[in-house]
Amino acid sequence: MKRLLQLGFILGLAGTFALAWFAPIFEYTRYRSATSVVANGGRVEQFLVHLPVDRIESTAGAEVTRDTGLRLSHYKLRDAEGNVIGLAARHELQTGDTAQTAWLLTIPSRGAIALAASGPREGAIEAEVTARGLIAGQSIDQPLSIDSSQPARSVSATGEFSGIDFELVETWVVTGLDENGGVRGTLRLNTIGRRST
């Protein structure tokens, strides 16, 4: 009986340690990456943001924009098949006549990419859409497609993205404006990744 008590003690001790070592505490659903190879090398992958459903916002965000002049946006990020795979943040600020845009794309099962772009100062996408004659609350049959003027380039990447240089182009496909003037439609984030040399 004493031997059984000792055996049980050892099994309990070893089993708990094994559980602490091997049991996965965190796991993320990994969806298939829909990438394609381009002719001059590199891989193309498109991420989608459906607006307004994927926008993560707070009314306090408007106060931050008013107080600091920065435009901050947070989104859920989808793959080409529409699965939510990550989160994205976009900071846009103005320095003189230049617009500076910083992107952070994070995909828990894969890693993260930080990108930066700078270019001529342009109006916010809502202002551009309004300039094209669309008004708040209006929907259109023929979507407007607006590309970012400057592609963003990666500065740092982690996980399976490390060692790859990325270029990102924003394409706003606008199908209308909501009652508050916010964009309805799809934000397409087209990335091209090439191995760092």
Added chain:
Amino acid sequence: MKYVLSLAAGLILGAAAAGAMLYFNPLTQSQSAPLGNPELSLEYGLSGTDIWLSTHDNQLDIPVVPGDVSLLFEDGIRGTWLSAYRLRADSRPVPFPATRISIPSPESELLRSGLLVEDYWLISEPGAGSLFVHAESNQWPLLRDTLVSVDWLGRDYGGPRKYDPTRGPANAAAEVFGLTGTYEGARGRARERLSLDSYDGGLASLSGQLMIRMAVNGDED
């Protein structure tokens, strides 16, 4: 029957002993020293006006701000925490708007490394530029003192405590990359210090300090 009871008693005692060893395991208590002479010391709290956006899958002891914000319940992002702040800097008159995305790491285990979290910060200085900070933090000491000790074991939290969770990815420090504006091309190191005054089932009294030092002559440590 007595043999089965004897074996079961041994199993329970063994598991309890292992649990105690894991609780006091020094390998998972990694604490980094605060960064000396930081150029930027950015402070925030989890209550008040510092935090203006906070969302997760509603399984964390962290406030959701605002209450009606979209939750992160989808399988691909479950367990992650998105938050946005006005970071206060003593040396600057205007707060730094910042986004933080925290992702618990699949490499977490309680024998050697602790509860690892990948923290990604996007920090912008109005009129200047943006920084990206990548930190690997061990949040086990904080979780042990709150969730395990107070919520599960019914012990008192005690007085205010400080935690220095940053453990990587660069020599016990976070990596800093300048993205845009005056920070473009800059590199540096950062460490975070957390302070928790009290704990009553939520982390609303948690405050943090992110200390950033940019590289000088290649000396980044």
